[in-house]
Amino acid sequence: MKITFPHMGNMHIAIKALMAGLKLEVIPPPPVSKRTFELGIRHSPEFACMPLKINLGNFIEALENGADTIVMAGGWGPCRFGYYAQVERDILEGLGYQFKMIVLEAPDSKAYDLIKQIKALGENVSFWEAVKAIKYGWSKLNALELLERQFDYYLPRARDKHMVEKIYDDAVVTIDRAGSKTEADEATGQAIKKMSRVDLKAGLPLKIGIVGEIYTMFEPAANYNIYRLLGRMDVQVSRSAYVTEWINDHIMGGYVKKSSRKNLIACAKPYLNCEVGGHGLETVGNTVHFARMKHDGIIQIGPLTCMPEIVAQSIIPSISEKEGVPCMTLWFDELSGTAGLSTRLEAFVDMVHRKKLSTNNQIKEA
């Protein structure tokens, strides 16, 4: 059994660690490239949202490399992600690939069920070994996340952006290769030390919050590396979601660490009073939360035609008005380009910057 799975940011590093603990052979898809997009677009339904197209491209490339089992997440709506696995299987079978597809249906707040599902994957693994494998994957996720947070802090402040990016990229590779939790933690520690020695600019950078659909926020190929683009413009980015938080809230039922979800739902009222599937309610809640945390601007990102995000997009203008924070929505699809994106981001950052200057002057005059 040679297992593959879809890409989502740095997730593949943790999944590889998890599968190794389950004594399974893994063939991760090659990094998302232009070819991945092309394959995905050619065979997907035209109006499907972009994550499905990238998933499908990932699967085709992994199957070409010899994978024979696909592990994919499921769900019970109302977001169409819950039906991804079914449609993807039909398409791949139609293309003549031979494979087995295992769909992990997200349990309703029962971590035990998920551990059982994961254990069922590993053929000769005890329950205890499965738990250990999950812990190992989890520790790598944590190491990566710590690194990410420091990266977001140093990138806008550093004079030599390229240097910080290189330290980060190298550290990600080291964590991927690390054979144990200690090694991974050590790699993170060293990278953070290196970053802290980089020459910094004076003054506080602008703070912009990123909210939106989960896959687009995690996968750099789906958001055209928006975090780095903003960081290079001297903007400090606040991510509204991290992989560990998301897994904790949605898959582990909030057992692993303290959840901030309740606070978000409270923030979303009175703008949005009902769960709308996907990440819609969180997007609205996070927008309000960031506005109250005195961010200079907020950018919503999502794949074009994403239904929960459209609900949020319809509501964000009124939040922007009442909470007094500039907001912008960016939709991504396979036709987006980095140049157009950079121009829009630059314009938004300029506007936010000028707004901040004028409010500061007003405060000084008064």
Added chain:
Amino acid sequence: MRVGIPRGLFYHYYYPLWKTFFQDLGAEVVTSASTNRRTVERGIESAVDEVCFPIKVYYGHVRELCHQELNYIFIPRLVSVEPKSYICPNFMGLPDMINSALPELPPVIDITVDVSKNDRLLKRDIIRVGQIFTDNKNHIKQAYQHGQDELHKCRNICRDGYNISEAIRIWDGEQIVLPSTYNINIGVLGHGYSLYDQTISMNLIDRLRKMGCRVQVVETLDRDAIEVKAAEIPKRVFWTLGRKSVGSALYMEGQSEIDGIIYLACFGCGPDSMIGEIIERKIKNKAFMMINIDEHTGEAGMVTRLEAFCDMLRRRAGKVEDYISAHG
């Protein structure tokens, strides 16, 4: 008390229930006009660009009602109308979306319909809404029951070959005569609120009838047979309307008298993008055409496609006797 009901979205499925309920409680029910150019323009103006066409049109209907003197406007939040199924994320956020886009809105009655787990919440919400009009809880329950009965009556009208929207017009006192002669039989599927709205669908169903087709829709088929067919799919479709479309398509696939199937999808509709793909892959023995519409769709292009589809079906069935080839 005047209560406004926008003539869009689930109006096309539940109007008899809503109207009877509010009238029994002593309210006067006002609806917006049938979708027209003005509705569409107003809707496009107020909604965000990315939302699907029927919802934009709904904004238009709500805006039309804003100008009339109303005590309340009825914008239900439809989460789920049957166990373990949903409508669509947009419907769940609809009252909040409208609230944030239209500041001149009259007070909103936003009942939450969510029976995905049980109907306790719905029952409570019905009483809450009823209490705007009367304190008598029994009266409210009776009004709701009466509404259900009327809806049931209306659904029975569909057995004579009418779609649910036509059935509602008949229930409301209109007379509709279906053409009795036809030589091909076409199944037409899609979300009712776009398919049965004559402006959104550009009168697709009536056009087909004028071209000599008998049109079968979800409501004219046997309910149970559809569910049996829908259960053949490996994973249950968790959108109510989507599941019915898939079930109907599979059912029609097995019916020899059906010549072809047309699926009307809206650009940007999430369920449609998946359901359309599933149906297209499952329908192997019948002609299948998918039409995608939005506010930019032109009538001429659509008519050409329908004519071509019908011509093709007639030729397949050998029903064209006076056909003369255009090129000799």
